[in-house]
Amino acid sequence: MLKDYVHAEMPDEDELKAKLKEERAHLSASQMKLKEAGLPVMVLFEGWNAAGKGAVIGKVIRNIDPRFFKVATMDREPNEEEMRYPFLYRFIKEIPEAGKFRFFDTCWMEEIVDGVIYDSIDKDTYKQRVHSINVIERQLCDNGYLVIKFFFHISKKEQKKRLSSLLDSKDTRWRVDAEDLFQNKHYNKFLDVYERYLEDTNQSRAPWYIIDASDKKYAELQVLQFLNQGIDVALKNRKMNVPILQNTFPMARIPKLSDISLEDKVMTDEEYDVTLDILQKRLRDLGNKVYRKKIPVIVAYEGWDAAGKGGNIKRITEALDPRDYVVEPIASPEPHEKARHYLWRFWTRLPKTGHVTIFDRTWYGRVMVERLEGFCSENDWQRAYNEINEFEKELKDWGAVIIKFWVQIDKDTQLKRFNDRKNTPEKQWKITDEDWRNREKWDQYETAIDEMIEKTSTAFAPWHILESVDKKYARIKALTIVIDEIERALKER
Amino acid sequence: MLKDYVHAEMPDEDELKAKLKEERAHLSASQMKLKEAGLPVMVLFEGWNAAGKGAVIGKVIRNIDPRFFKVATMDREPNEEEMRYPFLYRFIKEIPEAGKFRFFDTCWMEEIVDGVIYDSIDKDTYKQRVHSINVIERQLCDNGYLVIKFFFHISKKEQKKRLSSLLDSKDTRWRVDAEDLFQNKHYNKFLDVYERYLEDTNQSRAPWYIIDASDKKYAELQVLQFLNQGIDVALKNRKMNVPILQNTFPMARIPKLSDISLEDKVMTDEEYDVTLDILQKRLRDLGNKVYRKKIPVIVAYEGWDAAGKGGNIKRITEALDPRDYVVEPIASPEPHEKARHYLWRFWTRLPKTGHVTIFDRTWYGRVMVERLEGFCSENDWQRAYNEINEFEKELKDWGAVIIKFWVQIDKDTQLKRFNDRKNTPEKQWKITDEDWRNREKWDQYETAIDEMIEKTSTAFAPWHILESVDKKYARIKALTIVIDEIERALKER
Numbered sequence: 004m005l006k007d008y009v010h011a012e013m014p015d016e017d018e019l020k021a022k023l024k025e026e027r028a029h030l031s032a033s034q035m036k037l038k039e040a041g042l043p044v045m046v047l048f049e050g051w052n053a054a055g056k057g058a059v060i061g062k063v064i065r066n067i068d069p070r071f072f073k074v075a076t077m078d079r080e081p082n083e084e085e086m087r088y089p090f091l092y093r094f095i096k097e098i099p100e101a102g103k104f105r106f107f108d109t110c111w112m113e114e115i116v117d118g119v120i121y122d123s124i125d126k127d128t129y130k131q132r133v134h135s136i137n138v139i140e141r142q143l144c145d146n147g148y149l150v151i152k153f154f155f156h157i158s159k160k161e162q163k164k165r166l167s168s169l170l171d172s173k174d175t176r177w178r179v180d181a182e183d184l185f186q187n188k189h190y191n192k193f194l195d196v197y198e199r200y201l202e203d204t205n206q207s208r209a210p211w212y213i214i215d216a217s218d219k220k221y222a223e224l225q226v227l228q229f230l231n232q233g234i235d236v237a238l239k240n241r242k243m244n245v246p247i248l249q250n251t252f253p254m255a256r257i258p259k260l261s262d263i264s265l266e267d268k269v270m271t272d273e274e275y276d277v278t279l280d281i282l283q284k285r286l287r288d289l290g291n292k293v294y295r296k297k298i299p300v301i302v303a304y305e306g307w308d309a310a311g312k313g314g315n316i317k318r319i320t321e322a323l324d325p326r327d328y329v330v331e332p333i334a335s336p337e338p339h340e341k342a343r344h345y346l347w348r349f350w351t352r353l354p355k356t357g358h359v360t361i362f363d364r365t366w367y368g369r370v371m372v373e374r375l376e377g378f379c380s381e382n383d384w385q386r387a388y389n390e391i392n393e394f395e396k397e398l399k400d401w402g403a404v405i406i407k408f409w410v411q412i413d414k415d416t417q418l419k420r421f422n423d424r425k426n427t428p429e430k431q432w433k434i435t436d437e438d439w440r441n442r443e444k445w446d447q448y449e450t451a452i453d454e455m456i457e458k459t460s461t462a463f464a465p466w467h468i469l470e471s472v473d474k475k476y477a478r479i480k481a482l483t484i485v486i487d488e489i490e491r492a493l494k495e496r
Numbered sequence: 497m498l499k500d501y502v503h504a505e506m507p508d509e510d511e512l513k514a515k516l517k518e519e520r521a522h523l524s525a526s527q528m529k530l531k532e533a534g535l536p537v538m539v540l541f542e543g544w545n546a547a548g549k550g551a552v553i554g555k556v557i558r559n560i561d562p563r564f565f566k567v568a569t570m571d572r573e574p575n576e577e578e579m580r581y582p583f584l585y586r587f588i589k590e591i592p593e594a595g596k597f598r599f600f601d602t603c604w605m606e607e608i609v610d611g612v613i614y615d616s617i618d619k620d621t622y623k624q625r626v627h628s629i630n631v632i633e634r635q636l637c638d639n640g641y642l643v644i645k646f647f648f649h650i651s652k653k654e655q656k657k658r659l660s661s662l663l664d665s666k667d668t669r670w671r672v673d674a675e676d677l678f679q680n681k682h683y684n685k686f687l688d689v690y691e692r693y694l695e696d697t698n699q700s701r702a703p704w705y706i707i708d709a710s711d712k713k714y715a716e717l718q719v720l721q722f723l724n725q726g727i728d729v730a731l732k733n734r735k736m737n738v739p740i741l742q743n744t745f746p747m748a749r750i751p752k753l754s755d756i757s758l759e760d761k762v763m764t765d766e767e768y769d770v771t772l773d774i775l776q777k778r779l780r781d782l783g784n785k786v787y788r789k790k791i792p793v794i795v796a797y798e799g800w801d802a803a804g805k806g807g808n809i810k811r812i813t814e815a816l817d818p819r820d821y822v823v824e825p826i827a828s829p830e831p832h833e834k835a836r837h838y839l840w841r842f843w844t845r846l847p848k849t850g851h852v853t854i855f856d857r858t859w860y861g862r863v864m865v866e867r868l869e870g871f872c873s874e875n876d877w878q879r880a881y882n883e884i885n886e887f888e889k890e891l892k893d894w895g896a897v898i899i900k901f902w903v904q905i906d907k908d909t910q911l912k913r914f915n916d917r918k919n920t921p922e923k924q925w926k927i928t929d930e931d932w933r934n935r936e937k938w939d940q941y942e943t944a945i946d947e948m949i950e951k952t953s954t955a956f957a958p959w960h961i962l963e964s965v966d967k968k969y970a971r972i973k974a975l976t977i978v979i980d981e982i983e984r985a986l987k988e989r
Contacts, residue, residue, distance in 0.1 A: 064813075
């Protein structure tokens with residue numbers, strides 16, 4: 004795309020001026036529509052060093068109220084802390100809220116291109132990352148984001164000229180670093196890698212716009228034009244439904260809830276005490292190994308109210324070093340969370356390598372409570388199964404152990420426990436009116452859960468059912484599964 | 497305190513067991529009271545390496561529901577990113593929410609002691625940091641936090657024994673690092689520094705508890721006893737008022753609002769255009785210098801509704817490199833913000849060194865809207881003046897430029913602008929019912945603002961009044977002040 008890219012002819016001075024004025028006013032007028040529509044706009048500036056990305060960002064934002072945008076400067080290598088998360092993590096942290104702009108001064112492209120040039124990522128990693136980027140860009144679009152990608156293009160000669168001119172003055176010399184000079188020297192090598200990346204990530208919903216950056220004013224005009232046009236289209240599409248993608252992940256077979264026998268899933272106290280002790284010791288050792296081998300572990304709990312999630316989680320955490328794990332209780336999203344991609348609050352709560360995060364309720368709220376209470380549209384939750392599988396695949400590819408538990412009880416057991424909670428002062432905090440309301444929707448929930456388990460039991464992150472009429476049984480089963488999965492991961496290293 | 501510390505006698509095996517059981521149950525029962533009372537509990541574990549801090553944390557949390565606590569592992573040097581913030585930053589980020597525990601596996605003590613031992617901080621810095629710690633611990637307590645500090649004490653001999661035993665086994669060898677051995681070798685040097693720090697930070701509201709850590713079970717018992725006792729006392733004190741401290745900061749004199757003349761504070765369009773251009777160019781240069789010299793800049797805007805904050809801010813940001821600044825619009829706090837110290841959401845929004853953060857409304861909400869709307873108690877906002885001065889002093893000592901603007905108009909001007917907004921479709925988003933309601937309270941606000949300006953115009957962070965009946969005048973004045981303040985800071989470097 005880059006090599007055979009033909010510059011559109013630059014308008015003459017007067018026309019340029021007139022058009023700039025028009026486009027600036029247009030953008031300025033759009034910001035309120037954007038705010039009202041709750042449209043989040045993510046603008047990625049990539050391209051050659053010294054192509055003027057920063058300067059154009061500086062011009063573009065002059066038309067926007069400072070309350071409505073932020074600039075994310077990602078043009079640097081990830082630091083040590085960030086290296087312990089999936090490579091997308093530091094970018095996803097920065098995605099805008101509904102109704103706001105976020106301008107990325109370089110984004111995931113730059114990191115990958117550098118990786119290829121400096122040989123820090125191999126071919127397979129490149130492929131995997133490009134895939135991850137295509138997935139996340141599509142997911143963002145599907146979830147109502149406008150994603151606009153600019154590639155700032157200048158020739159080798161122009162780049163050289165700019166770098167020389169910066170080096171000429173004492174005041175601007177500091178802006179040039181060794182990497183800039185390296186890039187100019189190896190312009191053609193970079194060109195190949197840029198070219199390939201642009202082609203690999205040129206999606207219809209998040210297409211590339213190549214900006215002729217040889218003239219600064221003209222570059223600004225092009226950016227404004229594409230940006231305004233993108234916003235206008237996106238505003239018209241606000242309520243559009245998105246195609247539901249076919250599942251392409253290998254799936255595991257898990258029975259329907261009604262086919263799960265809860266009988267005989269019991270354990271004597273003696274058996275429990277002895278087994279618990281052995282398993283917790285085993286898990287303690289594995290916890291240390293996981294820490295040393297820097298494996299991230301994610302344990303996700305879902306289950307009926309009063310199924311015994313809390314106590315079950317505790318038997319896991321008791322075996323772990325408190326410095327190495329965290330339990331994330333998930334309630335309904337706060338405003339700043341609701342204003343972003345629904346997976347954002349989970350992305351930002353991921354464990355770093357060597358650590359364990361246990362989610363007490365999870366991203367599956369999307370296809371359960373949010374579905375049933377109408378907190379998202381049908382198209383939203385229908386789409387979510389695949390989006391969640393993609394999310395988990397991303398984590399798996401990163402090297403995470405993912406364990407998903409459904410804690411299962413029957414309706415009578417729930418009633419017994421609700422009443423017990425109601426009648427026991429120390430337990431009353433655990434029971435709310437909402438629990439009783441949810442109970443009335445048991446059958447609807449069961450349908451949703453069956454669908455969820457069927458559609459998200461991928462081979463790499465299947466659901467595990469914990470039969471929990473006898474809580475002891477469920478705890479031992481959970482420990483066994485966690486141990487098995489960690490051991491498997493350790494062997495694969 | 498440490499050198500002349502006499503161990504209480506350890507109870508015998510049976511008594512220890514019985515007491516442990518009792519204290520564990522006590523803690524377990526406390527967690528719900530804590531949740532109901534909204535009491536945040538911050539527990540700091542400091543002390544000798546290999547004294548068993550982690551192990552005891554592990555034991556203590558077994559009595560708490562995993563949803564109600566987190567462990568913050570701070571036992572490492574700050575990373576590059578964290579080094580660009582005030583040294584308290586990475587700890588304050590981790591303070592608990594109301595109703596929850598946060599266990600710090602080492603906290604600010606460890607960093608400072610290491611600094612002294614390894615000569616990375618000098619005497620003055622030590623003093624300053626100890627002062628900062630005393631201030632923040634007192635502020636946390638005053639704002640309803642329970643802060644409990646444990647020092648885990650073992651003898652040189654005991655430490656050596658433990659390290660040797662860890663080194664003996666292949667499975668535990670990795671737990672010992674060079675620093676542990678260094679500490680044991682230089683035990684007495686560390687003892688001196690620990691001793692001094694404990695004395696320097698032993699405050700009545702956040703006292704030190706020295707834990708005899710020679711026996712693990714006994715250490716656990718002591719921790720549980722002090723923790724339970726602390727919680728019981730704190731729960732009884734929930735509604736206690738806190739003494740208002742006398743101001744000890746040097747103050748600047750700023751007139752009352754009613755004494756500020758708004759007449760003649762005008763500017764012709766021509767004058768404005770020329771001056772704006774000159775000043776913005778000047779600020780652009782200074783912005784680069786600030787970036788290169790790694791000076792953090794904080795600009796805080798407060799002012800009447802429709803006073804022209806937005807446009808004023810824009811004239812500043814237009815002159816800055818978009819990669820180096822961020823505008824933080826401050827609305828009412830979200831639930832996770834309301835659940836913490838009211839300055840937490842500002843601490844976590846600080847610029848890093850070399851960057852500019854512009855706050856569009858600020859922490860002064862505490863003594864304006866929160867005061868007038870009763871969102872906090874009278875004791876809360878009375879105390880806030882000093883807390884805010886301390887906060888700003890902390891930032892100043894860190895090296896920040898702090899500029900506080902009050903954007904001033906008269907009541908008639910506001911009415912004119914409100915009506916203009918109401919009648920102009922593109923401006924309607926700027927005017928809400930709340931604005932009209934606030935307008936009715938003009939006089940109450942004026943009283944509060946006068947008091948605020950009087951009590952928080954410290955010599956190091958005075959208020960600047962921007963007379964904004966003519967917005968042009970106010971913008972030029974703001975630019976001039978920002979330029980002056982930055983130039984002053986550059987000279988002081």
